[in-house]
Amino acid sequence: MNIVVLAGGTSTERDVSIVTSVNVCESLRRNGHNANIIDVFLGSNQYKSSTEFFQEQNDLNKLAEYLKGQSGEIEELLEERKRINGGFFGPNVLDLCKAADIVFIGLHGMNGEDGKIQAAFDLLGIRYTGTGYLSSAVSMSKELTKKVLVSEGVPMPKGISLYKGHKIEYVPYPCVVKPCCGGSSVGVSIVNNEEEFKKAVEAAFEFEDTILVEEYIQGREFSVAVIDGKALPVIEIEPLEGFYDYKNKYNAGATKETCPANISEDIAQKMQRWAEKACEAAGVEVYSRVDILLNEDDEIFCLEINTLPGMTPTSLIPQEAAAEGMSYDELTEKIIEVSMKKYE
Numbered sequence: 001m002n003i004v005v006l007a008g009g010t011s012t013e014r015d016v017s018i019v020t021s022v023n024v025c026e027s028l029r030r031n032g033h034n035a036n037i038i039d040v041f042l043g044s045n046q047y048k049s050s051t052e053f054f055q056e057q058n059d060l061n062k063l064a065e066y067l068k069g070q071s072g073e074i075e076e077l078l079e080e081r082k083r084i085n086g087g088f089f090g091p092n093v094l095d096l097c098k099a100a101d102i103v104f105i106g107l108h109g110m111n112g113e114d115g116k117i118q119a120a121f122d123l124l125g126i127r128y129t130g131t132g133y134l135s136s137a138v139s140m141s142k143e144l145t146k147k148v149l150v151s152e153g154v155p156m157p158k159g160i161s162l163y164k165g166h167k168i169e170y171v172p173y174p175c176v177v178k179p180c181c182g183g184s185s186v187g188v189s190i191v192n193n194e195e196e197f198k199k200a201v202e203a204a205f206e207f208e209d210t211i212l213v214e215e216y217i218q219g220r221e222f223s224v225a226v227i228d229g230k231a232l233p234v235i236e237i238e239p240l241e242g243f244y245d246y247k248n249k250y251n252a253g254a255t256k257e258t259c260p261a262n263i264s265e266d267i268a269q270k271m272q273r274w275a276e277k278a279c280e281a282a283g284v285e286v287y288s289r290v291d292i293l294l295n296e297d298d299e300i301f302c303l304e305i306n307t308l309p310g311m312t313p314t315s316l317i318p319q320e321a322a323a324e325g326m327s328y329d330e331l332t333e334k335i336i337e338v339s340m341k342k343y344e
Contacts, residue, residue, distance in 0.1 A: 001102060003104055004100040005037045006107055017108045020311040023328070041074070043090020050099035089120075103121065105117065106311070113307055118131075129286065130285075142181070154277055156301055175216050179204050180208055181210075222261055225287065225320045290303075291306070321334075
């Protein structure tokens with residue numbers, strides 16, 4: 001198949017997206033597809049035709065270096081694009097996506113994982129990997145996720161939304177402060193007193209105008225991938241320092257990961273059922289990853305649903321797939337296969 005791997009974008013997870021996309025594109029090529037990467041925001045004018053784009057055997061690592069080199073200019077380019085009333089999609093992006101048999105969305109975070117691109121593709125008749133626009137939007141917003149999942153009985157930490165300019169009278173410490181729609185734990189803080197809380201709120205509001213304040217659950221961290229409605233083996237995440245933040249997620253060796261997790265079969269099955277239930281409640285299709293906490297009393301708490309989970313060398317979903325005997329190349333092929341079912 002001719003496949004566009006959509007990378008980059010404008011979110012705080014832009015560089016992670018580029019790493020994901022390189023790994024995915026290399027895998028798709030090994031699987032025999034005509035695959036190539038394009039940055040959704042920057043686009044490209046170098047291809048005379050879609051055929052040239054799909055058949056090019058370019059050095060993906062060099063392309064990644066170039067795209068990462070542009071990351072520092074994204075804010076300036078965004079302002080310029082707004083000034084000239086330009087759209088979000090870069091040159092030739094939509095034309096190439098229309099020409100593809102399917103688009104593998106390698107984006108993470110805002111303007112990629114929040115349903116906007118999925119909605120545009122639906123209107124344009126472009127096929128893509130992953131879940132649809134509505135479930136993407138619900139899952140991207142931790143505020144909406146909590147409202148949907150809790151009403152369906154899925155256990156989650158207690159918490160409230162806090163809007164810029166508003167105040168809350170009482171905060172139980174310790175607590176967790178996080179941006180409502182951010183990914184990769186960017187802007188997340190664990191706080192123990194009023195001084196730390198004020199700093200954490202200030203930091204989180206730098207990213208968004210809505211943030212979440214949740215009770216802090218002391219316990220072990222896990223994640224469960226769900227593909228085509230079925231949970232994969234549970235993986236435990238043990239950061240060597242602090243919690244599972246951006247640094248620990250993407251620095252090799254910063255976190256110990258165990259899959260299958262060293263927990264009882266009963267607890268593992270409960271986690272898998274809750275992960276499947278969370279995805280079902282939010283309407284998430286194809287593939288995703290649900291983050292989970294287990295406290296000292298063996299109580300399970302679902303934290304969030306990642307609808308476009310990372311596919312980097314340190315990412316969790318490839319490790320979970322491997323524990324079930326599925327190679328990275330088989331995983332990317334499975335994602336393509338399940339995604340195509342949406343269009344049958």
